[in-house]
Amino acid sequence: MALTPTRELMDAAAAAGTGQGAFNVIHLETVEALVAGAEAAGLPVILQISENCAKFHGGLEPVALATLAAARKASVPVAVHLDHAEDEALARQAVDLGFGSIMYDGAHFEYEQNVEATACVAKYAHERGVYIEAELGKVGGKDGAHAPGVLTDPAEAAAFVAATGVDALAVAVGSSHAMTERSAALNLERIAALKAALDVPLVLHGSSGVSDANIVAAITAGMTKINVSTHLNGFFTRGVREYLDANPAVVDSRKYLGAGRAALVPEVARLLQLFALATDLSPVEAS
Template sequence: MVLTPTRELMERAAEAGTGQGAFNVIHLETAEGLVAGAEFAGLPVVLQISQNCAEYHGGLEPLALATLAIARRASVPVAVHLDHAEDEQLAYQAVDLGFGSIMYDGAHLDYSENVTVTRRVADYARARGVYVEAELGKVGGKDGAHAPGVLTDPAEAAAFVAATGVDALAVAVGSSHAMTERRASLDLIRIGQLKTALAVPLVLHGSSGVADENIVAAIAAGMTKINVSTHLNGFFTRAVREYLDENLSVVDSRKYLRAGREALTPEVSRLLNLFSRPPFQGTP
């Protein structure tokens, strides 16, 4: 199947009122496992490579080219996205490599500088047909997700989107990155306010720390793109650990990495099905 533009997947989900799963690639086996899960579900998926992951691999290009190749041979629609790029030049590189979307994360900058740089990145990407996501508010670590000034303000978000021309906005509504327990409390009222204030899809980062029922509620309130990384990394790592515990003499890394890769398939499929449920219409 031809590599699918992220814009197409996002517009389809936003129109239907469903969620679009976006899962992080850590290495080749992750990308393969994520696509296998999407194929098992028969549903589209967004594969994401973060700036941190690119730095781990010594640069974006090697993993990016492999991920794009995996996406192109998939039997379901697969888009490739650059996640959390704080490096402006990395965002341009991803566009030039053929990514369907990029996220420039200027949340660490003051508001005016965030607008300036995000607008510059958005202009470059959109001139080349690439979908652009940005962030406003701070989706941080486990501490401070509900602190004053951290959650995204709807009026400021509307002004930011208008000033930058981005296609989607990651908003801070109570989730936190890298959580290993699914106990984050989302501000569903704020999600609804943001949905009303903005004409672009909303993105939920830090979804690994959000329980299923709360993700479903967030989608119903207005979230479209649902980012998951740590939660799926746990499935991969537990399978590798179990395999090594049971096979103490193994030295061929393909054997235990295969176990990790295969462990992703059912959970990726389950999540994609969960996110793609039609919105509840109530009793006729």
Template sequence: MTLAPTADLIARAAQAGVGIGAFNVIHLETAEGIVSAAERADLPVILQVSQNCVTYHGGLDPIGRACLELAAESSAAVAVHLDHAEDAVLARRAVDLGFGSVMFDASRLDYDENVAATAAVAAYAHERGVAVEAELGEIGGKDGAHAPGVRTDPDEAAAFVAATGVDALAVAVGSSHAMTSREASLDLALIARVHATLSVPLVLHGSSGVPDDTIAAAIAAGMTKVNVSTHLNGFFTRAVREYLDSHPDVVDSRKYVAVGRTALSGEAERMLRLFAQAGSAQTGSAEAGAAQAGGAA
């Protein structure tokens, strides 16, 4: 395999009615753990570098180039994606660096400004063969932005996609960023309605707070790209903490970071398999969601 175009991986998953994991990179060890998980599972994966990650590393190029090299050398199909970029300059830099897709997040702006800014980034990316994801409807959680009950309107979403030309859309259906407990409840009927209305794949942000069975049902209802960060980070951190508690005299950081990488990788592999099996396993849920959507329309 080699570095894969994000749009191709998402399109294949959408056509098959399954989900694809999009896992956030924090540092090189998380990227390595995610890629090795994809190799063991023999499944594709999307490495996500967020604007927050770029800030932490002091720039896009070092961590971005590392992810691109890992993808190019992997035996799995690995795409590299810029996540939650609110800076259009950063989004264009990721395009120029060779990322397969960028998520441009102008959702803090009012609707018309969001459309204009997103359309401009999409035009730049598409001229260079790069896909664009955007967000409509507040996802919640970060920076005090949580707003209970906020949901994406299917008709507004269709108009937004048509006006901006984006290739995938993150929708607000009940999840919230940075949750450390898995108890979020998703609006499966709304997912089915939005899926039926739009021609582009749907993206679930804030998936760390969503239980396995609910994620599977969401995929069956029409969700394709499933973003996970906090949940995997928890596996990494707990493993490091346990190792340090058991080895108080260790000073070589490779010893405990490697343990964290292994723990994260094991859970990433499990989630990739879950997402890839969800569509076929949850056909009944998808039909139920569509029926509910029809009644609510």
């Protein structure tokens, strides 16, 4: 239980053909809600701290130490992961702080430069027993663009994994970051082709824009790690907004942040259960 190497959670999910939820940390209240949701479901969770989150908190260490401490106290397995790090120094810092995994994002580079940079970070991580994820094929959405038609090529992906030695690969299959509507259409045939071409788990970024049924279908087709951020942020924000609407005179921020935290817990539990049971669900049950 408690703080668990990411590799253990990923290996177990890949072997079972199920999905492993990986949810983004924004601040301490989301850390607490994500752990509480995992405990309510009785399932493991990966807590992700992004490069943007580290910048918001003035550096990685403060939010990282709080997240690691919460993971150690959890009654279910909790892994801590660095998400979307384009800064190699930040990736190395996460390794040194005790993260179970890092995601180095060199997808903004041309292919050869991405390989070179990712292999360098992977070497540093592996020498210290840390799991590493990378990305190939740009996943859109940081600027709201859905980037249709941008898909990861299976042959190129296989070559990339062989050249870099990464443990998991985030692929572009039709999802997009920061979507507030669940309208993305995943290319299930491409997911299956990537699964057949690779011997490492596949990672779905931008899952907030994907329906439950489509996520279940993606897991069945070969996805393992399912990243969710924006969708869950909406539950927290609505909880805060509803509390403030009902209590306009409140000045103690713990009151409304606590309401946001409480609103997030059930959806965390629901998603973890959905991903863990994905291969057992019928299309009707998953919709």
